[in-house]
Amino acid sequence: MEQFTVDLLMRFDFPEETTLTHQTRIEEDAGVIGVSLHHTFVIPSRSSVSDEVSELQFVGGISLGAARCGVEGKAQGILEESMGDLRSGLHVFFEAREEVDFTQALDRLEIAVRAISALTDIPTRLGIRIL
Numbered sequence: 001m002e003q004f005t006v007d008l009l010m011r012f013d014f015p016e017e018t019t020l021t022h023q024t025r026i027e028e029d030a031g032v033i034g035v036s037l038h039h040t041f042v043i044p045s046r047s048s049v050s051d052e053v054s055e056l057q058f059v060g061g062i063s064l065g066a067a068r069c070g071v072e073g074k075a076q077g078i079l080e081e082s083m084g085d086l087r088s089g090l091h092v093f094f095e096a097r098e099e100v101d102f103t104q105a106l107d108r109l110e111i112a113v114r115a116i117s118a119l120t121d122i123p124t125r126l127g128i129r130i131l
Contacts, residue, residue: 001037001039001058001060001113001116001117002022002037002039004039004058004116004117005020005022005039005041005058006020008041008120008122008123009041010131011123011130011131012123012124012128012129012130012131013128013129013130013131014041014043014123014128015043015044015046017044018041018042018043018044019041019042020039020040020041020042021038021039021040021042022037022038022039023037023038023039023040024036024037024038025037025038025061031065031066032063032064032065032070033063033064034061034062034063034064034070035061035062035063035064036059036060036061036062036072037059037060037061038057038058038059039057039058039059040055040056040057040058041055041056041057042054042055043055043056043083043126045080045081046081047081052080052081053080054077054078054079054080054081054083055077055078056075056076056077056122056126057074057075057076057077057078058074058075058116059072059073059074059075060072060073060074060109060112060113060116061109062105062106062109064102064105068099068100068101068102069099069100069101069102069104069105070097070098070099071096071097071098071099071100071105071108071109071112072096072097072112073094073095073096073109073112073113073115073116074092074094074095074096074116075092075093075094075095075116075119075122076090076091076092076093076095077090077091077093077122077126078090078091079091079126083126083127083128084124084125084126084127084128085125085127086125086126093119093122094115094116094119096111096112096115
């Protein structure tokens with residue numbers, strides 16, 4: 001997903017102060033270890049009087065339990081103002097969550113990441129033009 005998000009940043013005319021971060025999170029909760037990759041665009045408001053930002057979030061992760069594994073893939077926008085044809089608020093473009101056997105977890109994660117990486121129209125939906 002890192003290459004996908006970098007490609008989006010390079011192909012689209014995001015506002016000048018837009019940032020893209022890549023973060024690996026490792027969490028433990030009740031004996032379940034979770035590893036996830038978060039790729040987030042932080043897009044400043046178009047209004048010069050507002051400090052609010054909108055976010056595009058792309059997430060892929062696996063949680064390892066004693067008997068099963070959880071797999072998650074998500075692409076969503078949290079918009080503080082209307083952008084393109086989308087109003088302010090939460091917009092989920094893709095979400096997949098499932099529990100699978102350990103032997104299937106990486107294959108299922110790869111499928112979710114491929115589905116997210118096919119969402120190349122999200123910036124256009126936000127009114128961001130192609131360079």
